[in-house]
Amino acid sequence: MTGAPQGPIDATRVPRFAGPATFARLPRADEVERVDVAVVGVPFDTGVSYRPGARFGPAHVRASSKLLRPYNPALDVSPFAELQVADAGDIAVNPFDIGAAIATLEAAAREFAANGTRLLTIGGDHTIALPLLRAVAAEHGPVAVVHFDAHLDTWDTYFGEPYTHGTPFRRASEEGLLDPTRCLHVGIRGPLYGPDDLREDGVLGFQVVHSDDYQDATVASVVERMRRRLGTGPVYVSVDIDVLDPAHAPGTGTPEAGGLTSRELLNTLRGLVGLNVVGADIVEVAPAYDHAELTGIAAAHVGYELLSVLARNERDGIRA
């Protein structure tokens, strides 16, 4: 590392509601000499099966992230002081051609990796996890995925289409991008198409922490189970904001009742500290259905906790 990382704009000098709309008021990637972690937007929602609108997610999450402060007491870390985090803007992907969008995103993600930059990606719908996982697996080999979601997203096709927001983890498993002994969904709930959904999901390499498990067990015991499953190898974290109850995150395309509270989610994410997290995404924020920035703020805090985990790992010498 050369100079000290350039942090966010000081909110005691420039009011939060002034200035550029980067994530957490961080510098833009072109304003710093190196980027350890890029926050990058993918405004894409052509893969959705129900309500559209996640293409506006990146701008909404950035706008909802202005109140984040530099020190995280829960993990005792200043995430923007340990790592150079910068906002790399949006990756412009084709809204009319899912295959082209996936190819563009995979190429962009591989380029960040080649430059030694890890990604916190803000979607966009869940389709984007597939090209992001391709890039991560190209660098690290098959990875563990911890997937926070109401939905399995290991279905096969929709209307015969293989690349959708309900299918990324089946494709990733088929392509050998996942370590099938170390993948886990967290927050699963709601009606399925049939009992085979869960059986096939298991064959693809996933175990399940159901949303109701949070009712019957403590967050600490969920964290313990998660850490045991993910092990010591590379871990990719994918957070579909609909893992939260619609009361906590109404602004999303396929809401399901009975979900996690934002406190449960943030505490579970903190439990990733010390694991070898190589990349992460936050997807399915659809601001048209949001109220009072509830969903945007929840997503911004999810991003902050994930960056805090990376920063703590950096300080503790745990490198991706």
Ligand SMILES: N=C(N)NCCCC(=O)O
């Ligand atoms: N990935 C998200 N958010 N939703 C998938 C839902 C797929 C379905 O309509 O059955």
Ligand SMILES: [Zn+2]
């Ligand atoms: Zn979902």
Ligand SMILES: [Zn+2]
């Ligand atoms: Zn999803």
